Amino acid sequence: MPVKIAIAQIKVEPGQRIILDQISWQEFEEILEDLGEHRHSHIAYYKEVLEFRMPLPGHERTKVLISHLLVVLLEELGLEWESLGSTTFKSRPMQAGIEPDDCFYIDNYQAMVGKQRLNLDVDPVPDLAIEVDFTSVTQVSAYEALGIPEIWRYEDGKLEISLLEEGKYINSFMSKAFPSIPIIEGISLCLKKSQVIPMSALRREFRQWLQEYI
Template sequence: MTVKIAIAQIQLEAGQRIVLDRIGWQEFEDILEDLGEHRHSHIAYFKGVLEFRMPLPKHERHKMLVSNLLVVLLNELGLEWESLGSTTFKNRRMQAAIEPDDCYYIQNYRAVTGMQRIDLDVDPVPDLAIEVDLTSQTQVSAYEALGVAEIWRIRNDRLEINLLQDGKYVSSATGNIFSSLPIVEGISLFLERSGDLPMSALCREFRAWCCEKGIKQ
């Protein structure tokens, strides 16, 4: 009860993070239940270490921009997809949980279409997660434990693609899903320009960039 009261009283400002150690799985589950679903902070948990982070406006804008550019790309290629946003993905057996900044099911979109809740004992993890490393670093250990195949990390206004290989993430110039396309080049270009143009204009120009690169159905 003491832990639950203390957690409920934590008030994070934008850009702040807090890390708690020696939190058992049942404590973690109780904390999630106590906090409820209507919170703005994101969590990451791996083997007893629980992190809360509160994103800055720049963090949210970068997340939305990359998500929107990804959707433009998927639509230009005629690929079906589902997004589950910052859903809590957790696996007690792996002692891991993560709330991505955003996430997409592309190869496995059929498995989650219309889903109300995700159970990783039977449901797949996202095919691709998006993370903005601004005030904190992505909890890669949790992602590795859960087995998410691809992470798009935004660091220093550039895209970095991490692919899961033999249980560890390695940096890659291309992704699993768009293996033959210059994605790092394209997304990074528009991230660098994001301070000069509204998101709507960036998306229109990215669509034109896709056409110039021959990216279409």
């Protein structure tokens, strides 16, 4: 007779991932409800595979820095934007769910102003997502199924830009959202300095670097 384990009994240590197979959509929804919103682990779900991941402190610092630099870029370009952070994006028809490290609405920002609940049957997906340590097949599959156009991925000390083309992600040297800015070069410079320079100073350096291209 199978033994059922309460989802609250599963402990994910920092830096670890746990993968559960044969989780139906209904079970996925129930698990999300049981977990609630006040948790530190992130989930990825695609066609009955559910993954939990717990970020390390270094992961969080890198995520925050990249997000801050993106905000600086948006400000310098005079663009409006909205962020839903690590909101759960899920679609039953696509059998997919994902919680990015951060996400931004740029073209579709107006649809998110004041948004309290998200329904992907009617609401747009983010224009851009940020992921640190983006290594999971489940994560990639969920993102592709949901159709998020662009991901900034930081992995093994490198920043990569992935663009969705015909349902699959391909690496790109340039951002679709900011085609005139060498994003990888500018943010990589700041990330290299982040071990010895505070984020506040890096924001100022990045803003100054941008003046050459704006």
